[in-house]
Amino acid sequence: MCKSTLLTVAILVGLCVFEVGCTSAEKCQATSMPESLDTQRVTQVAVVVRDVEKAAKGWADLFGVEVPKSSLTDPLEKAHTTYRGRPTQGRAKLVFFKLDNLQLELIEPVGGPSTWREFLETNGEGVHHIAFEVKGTDKYVAMLEKKGMPLVQRGEWTVYTGGCYTYFDSVQKLGVALELLENY
Amino acid sequence: MCKSTLLTVAILVGLCVFEVGCTSAEKCQATSMPESLDTQRVTQVAVVVRDVEKAAKGWADLFGVEVPKSSLTDPLEKAHTTYRGRPTQGRAKLVFFKLDNLQLELIEPVGGPSTWREFLETNGEGVHHIAFEVKGTDKYVAMLEKKGMPLVQRGEWTVYTGGCYTYFDSVQKLGVALELLENY
Numbered sequence: 628m629c630k631s632t633l634l635t636v637a638i639l640v641g642l643c644v645f646e647v648g649c650t651s652a653e654k655c656q657a658t659s660m661p662e663s664l665d666t667q668r669v670t671q672v673a674v675v676v677r678d679v680e681k682a683a684k685g686w687a688d689l690f691g692v693e694v695p696k697s698s699l700t701d702p703l704e705k706a707h708t709t710y711r712g713r714p715t716q717g718r719a720k721l722v723f724f725k726l727d728n729l730q731l732e733l734i735e736p737v738g739g740p741s742t743w744r745e746f747l748e749t750n751g752e753g754v755h756h757i758a759f760e761v762k763g764t765d766k767y768v769a770m771l772e773k774k775g776m777p778l779v780q781r782g783e784w785t786v787y788t789g790g791c792y793t794y795f796d797s798v799q800k801l802g803v804a805l806e807l808l809e810n811y
Numbered sequence: 812m813c814k815s816t817l818l819t820v821a822i823l824v825g826l827c828v829f830e831v832g833c834t835s836a837e838k839c840q841a842t843s844m845p846e847s848l849d850t851q852r853v854t855q856v857a858v859v860v861r862d863v864e865k866a867a868k869g870w871a872d873l874f875g876v877e878v879p880k881s882s883l884t885d886p887l888e889k890a891h892t893t894y895r896g897r898p899t900q901g902r903a904k905l906v907f908f909k910l911d912n913l914q915l916e917l918i919e920p921v922g923g924p925s926t927w928r929e930f931l932e933t934n935g936e937g938v939h940h941i942a943f944e945v946k947g948t949d950k951y952v953a954m955l956e957k958k959g960m961p962l963v964q965r966g967e968w969t970v971y972t973g974g975c976y977t978y979f980d981s982v983q984k985l986g987v988a989l990e991l992l993e994n995y
Contacts, residue, residue, distance in 0.1 A: 648962040652929035663875025668911040672856055672941060686986040688958060691847025725854040728912040743872040754938030757856060770855065774872065785979040802858040811834065 660769045664759060670732045670808060671758035675746050678733035682752075683722040686731065690724070699702045699737070701785055708782035710741050716779075717741025737746040742794050742804070756794060758806035764793055766809055772794050776805065846951045848943060854992060855914045855942035859930045863919035866936075867906040870915065874908070883904045883921070885969055890965035894925050899964075901925030925990070926964040926978050940978060942990035948977055951991055955979050960989065 676682040680699055687694040700706060700718045708715050716739035724731040730748040734755060736744035746755045761767050768778055776797040783791045797805045860866040863881055871878040873965045883900045884890060900923035908915040918930035918939060930939045945951050952962055960981040962993050967975045974994040 641867040647833050664873050666911075667874055667908075669856065669913055669915075672853065672938075674984040682984075685981075689848050689985065690851055724851075726937065729853055731853075733819075750934050752938065754941070755854075757938070764840055771940075775895050798936055800866075801873065803938050805873075807977050 633757050660766050660773070662770070663766070664761075664770075668759065669729055669757050670760045671732055671734035671756075671806070673734055673755050673758065673806070675734045675740045675743050675750075675755040676752050676754065677721045677735065677738065677747065679722050679733050682733050683724075688723055688731070692724075693719075695722050695724060698786075699785070705785050706782040708741070708780065708785070710780045715741060717744060719743050729810065732737050745806075754803065756804040756806040758792075760808045762809060764791055764807055764809045768793055771797070771805070776800055776802065779804070815946055828848065844950050844957070846954070848945075848951070848954075850943050850945065851865045852943065853913055853941050854944045855940075855990070857916035857918055857939050857942065857990070858937065859918045859927050859934075859939040860936050861919065861931065863904045863917050865959070866917050866919075867908075870908055870953040876908075879906050879908060882970075885967070889969050892925070892964065894935050894964045899923045899925060903927050903930060928986075938987065938990040940990040942976075942992050943994045944994070946993060948975055948991055954979055955981070955989070958984065960984055963988075 633742055674682070681696075683694050683697065693694065697720050700708075700720065703714060703716055706718075708717060710717055718738040719741065720735040720737055722733040724733075736747055743755060746753070762787050772778065776795040778793055779796045780794045781791065783789065788810050790808060793807045794810075795807075796804045798805065820940065858866070864878075867878050867881065882905050884892075884905065887898060887900050890902075892901060894901055901920065902922040903925065904919040904921055906917040908917075918927050920931055927939060930937070956962065960979040962977055962979045963980045965975065967973065972994050974992065976993075977991045979989045979991075981987065
């Protein structure tokens, strides 16, 4: 390792120790966790409904547009869906409307247990979550859990670029569930 | 009335009769009712909460911003609030977050009956409505009622430019309540 590299490492370690007032690697790593969300752009509002085709017709009629085609979330083998910490066969039939400033998502729960099904059974139809797009999901999961908003469900999608989503139990803190979306 | 004005009126009446195939003033007036919403921009997502100050602190902490000040909707005398067709003393304590692409509204119901209080008592905390901005509220009220989404509450505000809001019972059709906002 050359002298300049050693110097850089020494400065970085010094800054880290100075910043958090600690010397343990574990605590220093925690400084990579953001303190807030870093985005204030709502990318998606998602509504859980009993019948996604019926709701899609209602929205299409409201906007005077064609009814978009529905799709199905990937199966467990592809999506690696976990709900409350355990793998689940829970899936959803989805319809998306690309509105001017955000995506409107309609969700009909199908298959096994999921946060979508839980919402429908507990609340009936309504807005399930609002979503923000991030890069580096795990550091935001850590941030939200530290703020008292635990992870409830996560999964992946393989269409387009692929990506992952995470839902949080944030109703007590914010009045609504949050979703973080990350496109790979 | 000058000749050109008479000619313009004659052309407009002719167009109206041609368009709807009728001559009655009542039916012709109906052509001013739009068939769809004319906007696909969600201007507001609104969350009903039990304690607006507590929820505002949660959102401010999430975004890393200061907690905005709360305000109270105008009293009945100024707001002329009607809920399910009758005047109501129902009011709300509000906090607004100006996000990048829309307004996040937090609503704590106070005072008499209102759609906000009804939502909280029926569903608990959650997204009460999503809002679109329009010009000429009444023609959209007619359009939504025709589509099976009756008016539930309306009222006015006097701050800034002043304006009016209308809420619709659209959960059965769309999965969520709609609000139309009009700034005067």
